[in-house]
Amino acid sequence: MFLKLTGLKTTLWSALALSLAIVITLYSVSYWQPKIFLIEQVLLGLFIISIIFSAQFSRSRFSILTSLWALYYLVKSQWLPGNTYLNNESEWLFLSGVLSIGLLVFIKDRGLLSLHGFLRLFLLVTAGLVAKAWLIVSVWLFSYLAPYQLPYLDLTLIKITLPLAVIGALILFKSLRSPSLLVAALLTSLVIWVLIYYQQLDLPLSVIVTLLLVQYILVVVIDSYYLAYRDELTGLPSRRSLNQLALSLSRQYTVAMLDIDHFKKFNDTYGHDIGDQVLKLVAAKLAQVKSGGRVFRYGGEEFTIVFPRKASIETIAELERLRQSIADYDIAIRHPVRKTKKSRAAKKPNDLKVVSVTISIGVATRSAKESFEHTLKRADQALYRAKKAGRNNVSE
Numbered sequence: 123m124f125l126k127l128t129g130l131k132t133t134l135w136s137a138l139a140l141s142l143a144i145v146i147t148l149y150s151v152s153y154w155q156p157k158i159f160l161i162e163q164v165l166l167g168l169f170i171i172s173i174i175f176s177a178q179f180s181r182s183r184f185s186i187l188t189s190l191w192a193l194y195y196l197v198k199s200q201w202l203p204g205n206t207y208l209n210n211e212s213e214w215l216f217l218s219g220v221l222s223i224g225l226l227v228f229i230k231d232r233g234l235l236s237l238h239g240f241l242r243l244f245l246l247v248t249a250g251l252v253a254k255a256w257l258i259v260s261v262w263l264f265s266y267l268a269p270y271q272l273p274y275l276d277l278t279l280i281k282i283t284l285p286l287a288v289i290g291a292l293i294l295f296k297s298l299r300s301p302s303l304l305v306a307a308l309l310t311s312l313v314i315w316v317l318i319y320y321q322q323l324d325l326p327l328s329v330i331v332t333l334l335l336v337q338y339i340l341v342v343v344i345d346s347y348y349l350a351y352r353d354e355l356t357g358l359p360s361r362r363s364l365n366q367l368a369l370s371l372s373r374q375y376t377v378a379m380l381d382i383d384h385f386k387k388f389n390d391t392y393g394h395d396i397g398d399q400v401l402k403l404v405a406a407k408l409a410q411v412k413s414g415g416r417v418f419r420y421g422g423e424e425f426t427i428v429f430p431r432k433a434s435i436e437t438i439a440e441l442e443r444l445r446q447s448i449a450d451y452d453i454a455i456r457h458p459v460r461k462t463k464k465s466r467a468a469k470k471p472n473d474l475k476v477v478s479v480t481i482s483i484g485v486a487t488r489s490a491k492e493s494f495e496h497t498l499k500r501a502d503q504a505l506y507r508a509k510k511a512g513r514n515n516v517s518e
């Protein structure tokens with residue numbers, strides 16, 4: 123089975139960014155060491171900011187994780203009682219942390235002050251109970267396996283290493299499969315938690331947690347920016363990005379409006395889900411535009427390409443190439459067939475069906491003193507002419 127690791131880049135970038143931050147912090151000890159008292163004060167503020175900010179931007183999982191870090195930090199630095207207990211129960215604490223991070227990866231962001239919020243709290247308490255139960259079961263399991271004298275078998279392997287490896291692998295898998303900054307941040311949090319447990323990070327806890335909270339806040343900002351300016355289905359910049367670009371364009375540019383032909387009929391024939399798949403694939407083709415073009419999803423089955431500093435004559439060949447490449451594109455779509463016991467036993471794959479679509483394109487170059495909206499409108503009128511002329515063509 124071929125696995126699409128769409129989250130590989132996000133995971134690597136997140137890991138690299140945090141590693142870099144840690145290395146820089148390690149090499150600048152002399153700079154921040156005298157200010158450690160100040161860092162500890164700032165951290166208290168950061169806890170509150172991260173909890174409220176994440177909740178405000180519907181990233182409640184970061185609010186929960188920040189609360190857990192706050193609790194851990196406040197007990198460890200003896201602002202709250204319980205440090206001796208935590209020191210005595212370090213294995214339980216570690217496993218509870220690993221399970222809690224694992225849980226946060228697989229639950230969804232939901233409102234904190236709701237039934238879902240309480241359910242999440244209950245799940246975290248359950249994670250602590252499961253960790254406790256595992257510590258008891260692992261001793262029993264070890265005594266059961268000990269007579270077999272298996273190589274490398276010891277109690278710590280069963281107690282700590284095994285659950286860590288399983289949960290770590292699950293989180294890594296999820297992070298590599300989904301391009302989510304949030305999941306990548308949870309993965310890096312797990313790595314930091316492991317490094318703290320094995321005392322491999324030569325940094326004060328306040329500094330480590332500060333770095334993590336800065337990461338969470340940045341992730342919320344970047345993620346929200348991405349959501350606001352990117353189209354969720356196709357991953358292309360959205361109409362809001364187009365409006366933003368319009369403000370920075372120079373005097374000369376060309377705008378192309380592109381529309382998939384007879385898409386209503388396509389949807390009616392194959393269903394909306396397959397329509398979505400096709401939209402994504404067409405968007406991916408358009409994203410390969412050359413000649414300095416910038417592609418946006420304008421809305422529905424309409425796309426816009428802006429060619430800054432170009433006259434239409436310089437863009438027609440490229441638009442023709444795009445139009446042709448989409449017309450020639452045999453799109454293999456997965457036609458979901460309901461799996462019966464029989465087809466499952468025969469390991470029959472989903473029906474693969476080959477379809478194709480065409481697009482019509484209208485082009486307009488900005489004329490003297492014309493507003494962007496007006497050029498766009500002329501491109502839309504040209505698109506209308508392209509449709510009238512039989513579709514699957516470029517019209518000026």
Ligand SMILES: Nc1nc2c(ncn2[C@@H]2O[C@H](COP(=O)(O)OP(=O)(O)OP(=O)(O)O)[C@@H](O)[C@H]2O)c(=O)[nH]1
Binds near residue numbers: 381387393
């Ligand atoms: N699957 C899917 N369909 C969409 C999406 N956005 C818009 N559509 C569909 O696109 C179709 C657009 O139909 P029309 O505007 O009538 O145009 P058309 O059928 O493409 O015909 P022409 O543009 O004249 O060639 C509608 O059926 C919409 O439901 C989407 O995100 N996903």
